[in-house]
Structures are given as C-alpha cells and as structure tokens.
Amino acid sequence: MQICYEDIETGVGPLRVGVHEDGRLVRTFFLRGRHKCDMTPDWADAMPDGAARRVAAQLCEYFAGERRSFDLPLDLQGSPFQNKVWRALLDVPFGETASYGDIARRIGAPGLARAVGRANATNPIPVVVPCHRIVGSDRSLTGYGGGLHIKRYLLELEGVLPGTLFSHCG
Numbered sequence: 001m002q003i004c005y006e007d008i009e010t011g012v013g014p015l016r017v018g019v020h021e022d023g024r025l026v027r028t029f030f031l032r033g034r035h036k037c038d039m040t041p042d043w044a045d046a047m048p049d050g051a052a053r054r055v056a057a058q059l060c061e062y063f064a065g066e067r068r069s070f071d072l073p074l075d076l077q078g079s080p081f082q083n084k085v086w087r088a089l090l091d092v093p094f095g096e097t098a099s100y101g102d103i104a105r106r107i108g109a110p111g112l113a114r115a116v117g118r119a120n121a122t123n124p125i126p127v128v129v130p131c132h133r134i135v136g137s138d139r140s141l142t143g144y145g146g147g148l149h150i151k152r153y154l155l156e157l158e159g160v161l162p163g164t165l166f167s168h169c170g
Contacts, residue, residue: 006052007031010063012146012153015127017059019052024075028059028125030146059127065157068094070128078122081109085119092133095158099137113137121145127154 002021007014010030018027061067076086084107091106092098098106100113100120109115116134123131126145132154136142144151155161 003027004052006056008056008060008063010059011157012150015059017052017055019055020075021051023051023054024073025055025125025128026075026077028127030126030150032146062127063157072128074125074128076124076129078119078124081115082119082122084109085116086123086125086129089120089123089129089131089134092130094130095160097133097135097139097155097160099135099139100142101137103134117143133158133160 003018003026004021005019006017008017009015012030014031016027016029016031017025019025055072058067058070058072062070076083078086085103088103088106092103100116101110103116103120104110104113107116120131120134121143123129123145126132132144132151141148141151141155152161
C-alpha cells in the first residue's frame, strides 16, 4: 500500500504527515532540521495527495488554535501493549495532562509506568495521539521524541503551561 505525505509548517518547525492511500493516518513526525528525503526512505515513491492534505488541514487547525480534537482514521501498528497505551492516550483531553502511572492504571497495568513511557516513546502518530500530554508523576515535563521544546510548545498551545505563542501553519 502506498504512503502519501504532506509537510506542514508549525511554530516549532515542519511536521511530516504520512497517510495510506486509503486515508488512514500512519505517521507524523517533526523533521527537526534533517533533510526531508533522509527521514522517509521507504516513502521514496510517495507523493502528496488529497488524503494527506485533509489530515494536514486538521493539524493546521490544531496549530492555529482552532481544533481541540481530531476526526481521523488511524493505523496504529504496534504490540498489543503499545496499542493499549496509544488508545488510552486518545482519552486524555485537550488542555489536560496525565502521568505515565495514570495511563498504566487506566490500562490495568498499575506497575508498568516505565513500560508506558517506552510505548509513548514509540508512538508513530504524535500530536494526533497526544503523547505530549503525558508528564512525570510530579507533573514535570519528561521525554518527548521531538524534544522537550516541542512538548512544551504543544502544552502551551493547549493552555496547560503558561507561555506566549504565535502559532502558525503555512
């Protein structure tokens, strides 16, 4: 199945969106200054298309402060445990946070906060599957694949952290 993509500009740099040709969102990631071609070698034949643009439009609305949730078909490919964690992340509302331990308890695995952290680190669809809303048990900002500056930006955008943001998408 072919992957189609679209790149969008955000207030913290470009975000690449990968969508199956049937419209299911398969991947999002911040390019972080790397050469775009180096980031997705398996997408060598991928082309921007309408399905990817529709996904990108919802993300642009989010980054503009106009969208609080996403209505997108997702293709979450991982272990059963990872999928449990990722589905639980979808239940953490815009503007709120939960700890790794909170998520572990929600999925019936109260002693597995670190395993939740590892699943969080492999989330293939950050922002849409809101791993940025997961914080330490003391509510401190902890790891984020895109970097803590991006996690902070997303939480400021959602009003969780104080800050001054000028979001844009173009």
